[in-house]
Amino acid sequence: MLDVAPTVLDVMDLEIPKEMEGKSLLGEEKPERPPEDHEKMRSRLKALGY
Amino acid sequence: MKNVILLTIDTLRKDVLGCYGGKGFTPFIDSVQDKCIRFTKAHSPGPYTQAAFPGILTSSYYLEYGRGKMLSEKRVLISESLKRAGVTTAGFHSNPYLSAYFAWNRGWDVFYDSMEDEVDDKVPYIKAGEINNKVSAWLSSHIGGIAGYNPFFLWVHYMDVHEPYVPERNYMDMVDPSIKLNEGEMFGLFKDVLLKRDVSDRRIVEILKKLYCAHIREIDDGVKEFFGILERYDLLKDSLIIITSDHGDEFGEHGGLSHDGKMYSELVNVPLIIYEPSREKGEARDTLMSLLDIPPTILYLFGLNQVDVFEGHPLLPLDDYPARGVFGEAVDKHGSTEKGEEKEVHYYCEGDLKIIYRERDDSWELYDLNADPKEINNIVETSSAADAMKQKVSPRVRRYQR
Numbered sequence: 001m002l003d004v005a006p007t008v009l010d011v012m013d014l015e016i017p018k019e020m021e022g023k024s025l026l027g028e029e030k031p032e033r034p035p036e037d038h039e040k041m042r043s044r045l046k047a048l049g050y
Numbered sequence: 051m052k053n054v055i056l057l058t059i060d061t062l063r064k065d066v067l068g069c070y071g072g073k074g075f076t077p078f079i080d081s082v083q084d085k086c087i088r089f090t091k092a093h094s095p096g097p098y099t100q101a102a103f104p105g106i107l108t109s110s111y112y113l114e115y116g117r118g119k120m121l122s123e124k125r126v127l128i129s130e131s132l133k134r135a136g137v138t139t140a141g142f143h144s145n146p147y148l149s150a151y152f153a154w155n156r157g158w159d160v161f162y163d164s165m166e167d168e169v170d171d172k173v174p175y176i177k178a179g180e181i182n183n184k185v186s187a188w189l190s191s192h193i194g195g196i197a198g199y200n201p202f203f204l205w206v207h208y209m210d211v212h213e214p215y216v217p218e219r220n221y222m223d224m225v226d227p228s229i230k231l232n233e234g235e236m237f238g239l240f241k242d243v244l245l246k247r248d249v250s251d252r253r254i255v256e257i258l259k260k261l262y263c264a265h266i267r268e269i270d271d272g273v274k275e276f277f278g279i280l281e282r283y284d285l286l287k288d289s290l291i292i293i294t295s296d297h298g299d300e301f302g303e304h305g306g307l308s309h310d311g312k313m314y315s316e317l318v319n320v321p322l323i324i325y326e327p328s329r330e331k332g333e334a335r336d337t338l339m340s341l342l343d344i345p346p347t348i349l350y351l352f353g354l355n356q357v358d359v360f361e362g363h364p365l366l367p368l369d370d371y372p373a374r375g376v377f378g379e380a381v382d383k384h385g386s387t388e389k390g391e392e393k394e395v396h397y398y399c400e401g402d403l404k405i406i407y408r409e410r411d412d413s414w415e416l417y418d419l420n421a422d423p424k425e426i427n428n429i430v431e432t433s434s435a436a437d438a439m440k441q442k443v444s445p446r447v448r449r450y451q452r
Binding site: 037044 | 171
């Protein structure tokens, strides 16, 4: 139940106060970045050997 | 001291620095040691960037808040606490893992992570010289030629030592002029040997290490240039500078290359140097400490209260620092070609003892770092201290899932 409030805030794209002990069920991955950002990240990491 | 600067050099092994007994590839860093405190037992909380930097910038452990790729909102970046207190904060680097993409941009007045800039395969980051140019431009605008500028915390991170190890020819000549590899051949070693973690040919591994050392010589010039910029703006006398690394690099010491999820000294016993311009004599400290102590130290230097969730302790004043053990944790197999379920790896150091737990095979290793600094002889079956050391680590394994 601790996770409900952070999840609601996350859905509304509002900041989750650090004092809240629960965690958003949406996880910490933010899907709003365009695909080219993900591709650029993959490419940069791969070039560094990851 | 008006300003605090954190200068981190990615993948910098402690033992390549002249001031730590290396071969003289760091003449500038060595030359300022009379104004430095040099810590000989500084430990990174992890053997690669994602595992180490939560300690360096948020004074928290990598696995403390689960395994999300994004920087957890529950962590407090030193930039956030300083900015709230009215200190100007600026960060300049070129490591994708520390970029805004992963939310490391919180709390910075100025944040450059290079992700908008182009890089190439052989040098897949923005080099120190260009980072320095950006820092110089920012300093010029911030101080604006007036004495009354706002105190600042500046974080500068260089990537130049990181693989793929394609150093410039002039630096290669300073390390070993007999190595005549061209850029393509050096890059070939990266793809064919380093990425495959192939240590079967000791001669090739030695060449890789020399390429790495050429980058060390190169980054020493980058640090020299950075100090020159501070001097040019008359800031050096008003700035305390912390120099460290997130982790080292392996060249076959424990059967591998690069920096995967191992916890041996070549990866986690890192350099830590505090440059104090008013200091008249350098000193070395063999206190066992963690890079988690950096954010609390920065707060102390700005005269600010400690942050409750910070897990480190201020390094200063030196004589007030408590003797205590240090932890490290990571996910095994990082960066390797192996696939499969992620497993944790942990270490704990106390006194001269170091214990390592590897979840993959439920194995323990215990080393006496004084008698066996290369961590060759596992004494976990014979040491009377083994059980007590295990009990320090066991509660930390998979703790975020409980």
